[in-house]
Amino acid sequence: MSHVWKMVAQRLALGLLTLFVISLIIFGAVELLPGDLAQSVLGQAATPETLAAFRRELGLDLPAHERYLSWLGGVLQGDFGNSLANRRPIADLIAVRFxxxxxxxxxxxxxxxxxxxxxxxxxxxxxxxxxxxxxxxxxxxxxxxxxxxxxxxxxxxxxxxxxxxxxxxxxxxxxxxxxxxxxxxxxxxxxxxxxxxxxxxxxxxxxxxxxxxxxxxxxxxxxxxxxxxxxxxxxxxxxxxxxxxxxxxxxxxxxxxxxxxxxxxxxxxxxxxxxxxxxxxxxxxxxxxxxxxxxxxxxxxxxxxxxxxxxxxxxxx
CATH class of the missing domain: 1.10.3720.10 (MetI-like)
Structure with missing residues (x-):
């Protein structure tokens, strides 16, 4: 049975690597979306000061790799952040829906x-x-x-x-x-x-x-x-x-x-x-x-x- 456990460990490691690659693809796809996320959320009537504050709140003023590492670190701890629509923790929203x-x-x-x-x-x-x-x-x-x-x-x-x-x-x-x-x-x-x-x-x-x-x-x-x-x-x-x-x-x-x-x-x-x-x-x-x-x-x-x-x-x- 040792080879079975070895196969399980190999499949688990491959699964974790696959999830890591998928997380990169998901984050990269979001980065490639056209338009300004802060402008889309707050609307055209938002002032430059409001947009700048919102970008700082979301971390949009940071480089992409820092935002990815921050997001990935939160995911590994079970913290997906907060929803932009209603400010509720995403983990609470997803728990019931999933x-x-x-x-x-x-x-x-x-x-x-x-x-x-x-x-x-x-x-x-x-x-x-x-x-x-x-x-x-x-x-x-x-x-x-x-x-x-x-x-x-x-x-x-x-x-x-x-x-x-x-x-x-x-x-x-x-x-x-x-x-x-x-x-x-x-x-x-x-x-x-x-x-x-x-x-x-x-x-x-x-x-x-x-x-x-x-x-x-x-x-x-x-x-x-x-x-x-x-x-x-x-x-x-x-x-x-x-x-x-x-x-x-x-x-x-x-x-x-x-x-x-x-x-x-x-x-x-x-x-x-x-x-x-x-x-x-x-x-x-x-x-x-x-x-x-x-x-x-x-x-x-x-x-x-x-x-x-x-x-x-x-x-x-």
Whole structure:
């Protein structure tokens, strides 16, 4: 198992290096934005003295590398600074919004992961059948449409029928049942987008293993096709399946921006879009860095789990 821990340490170091590079890109992109940030925030009526004081308050009068190091040092301590729009600490703003985004991602994952596994296993069991072709066509059609198009279709047919609300307005006081009800449409939208990847990977991984000698031996022993897939093929196909599931979970967390905007869901993506409109650059920087950290973390988890699920990698000889 020592090589597993070594791999984890290597992946963690690479993830930290990736986040450092991403932080440079985020800060550099903000620096390259046209216009004067102080003028954009305070408006055209601001006096030169007010603009100068505001620049000193934000540290805009310092060189770019000093501002970056100051920002990075604050991030490492959990201090993202204050919002330019309402002067509140960014950590307080992000905490509630990120928990909402995480809830929506987990809600969609709780629907999409079991659904994808079942559809993929049945498609492998009855491959080249009418069911297999119908599921492939349906899932590929759902993933071919942009998220906002799928969201508006669901709103048009389901929300207008009064079955589920079109606006997912939740608050910290909302009960779990009410929260699940109000966020059902955004969760289904995300489910339709990510199910195809996971289903097709499950199907491909299992079909690839069905030609293995030990599967042929299981068939010769008279085991049923369902037992062969569930007991013999599926455990050995977990590595690629775990990888694609983790990548899609990363998408569920980082790719919810459009869905949150369409359904007016108070998540981190909605906060990021609102902050861009208000030119609240400090919140945009913090949101982008958190999205990147979530994506890198889930990729690290995917590498570790796919390694642990493969006995040949865990027990080397």
């Amino acid at each position: 928990s909402n985004t995480l809830f929506l991602a987990l809600y969609a994952a709780a629907i999409s992961v079991p659904l994808s596994l079942v559809l993929g296993i049945l498609a492998a069991l009855w491959r080249n059948s009418i069911y297999d072709r119908a599921v492939n066509v349906a899932t590929l059609s759902s993933i071919s449409f942009p998220e906002f198009f799928v969201a508006y279709i669901l709103i048009f047919y389901i929300a207008q029928a009064g079955i589920f609300p079109s606006i997912a307005n939740v608050s910290p006081d909302t009960s779990l049942g009410e929260r699940l009800y109000r966020t059902f449409l955004p969760a289904i939208t995300l489910t339709l987008v990510v199910t195809a990847h996971m289903m097709r990977m499950t199907r491909a991984a299992i079909i690839n293993l069905l030609a293995s000698p030990y599967i042929e031996m299981a068939r010769l022993k008279g085991l049923s096709p369902g037992r062969i897939i569930l007991r013999h093929a599926l455990p050995n196909a977990l590595a690629p399946i775990i990888n694609v599931i983790a990548l899609n979970l990363a998408y569920l967390i980082t790719g919810v921006v459009v869905v949150e905007v369409v359904f007016v869901y108070p998540g981190l993506g909605q906060l990021m879009v609102d902050s861009v409109a208000k030119r609240d650059i400090t919140v945009v920087q913090a949101s982008a860095l958190i999205f990147a950290a979530a994506f890198v973390t889930l990729n690290l988890i995917a590498d570790v789990l796919s390694t642990l699920s493969n006995p040949r990698l865990v027990h080397r000889r």
